[in-house]
Amino acid sequence: MSDSSPQPVAELSERQRSSSRNLLRTLADERRRTTLTVLADASTPIDLRTVARRVATHETSDGVTTERIEDVHVSLHHIHLPALADVDLASYEPNRGVVVDAVEDAEPILP
Structure with a gap:
């Protein structure tokens, strides 16, 4: 039977550490977290x-304007x-201009 506990960070390969850093860097952005939700x-x-x-x-507590939607659209598309x-x-x-797939349940990875 294999142990499914996480590896200590010191035992992770450089590729795994890099991948983890990229994931954390990506999730650090609030708009990306909102997008995943x-x-x-x-x-x-x-x-x-x-x-x-x-x-x-x-993102907006007031009414959403067409201009605001366009700004969000551009940032989603390009960034x-x-x-x-x-x-x-x-x-x-x-x-x-289509998101064809995404994580089904973002809750476990979002702060």
């Missing part, structure tokens, strides 16, 4: 405009969804 609550595939609207709504895809938390097809 939105994606976990939605069924995929989901249109980027829908994701942007929902993220903007989560946040590619970063989430790089650490395998989402699969984004930028040419179609």
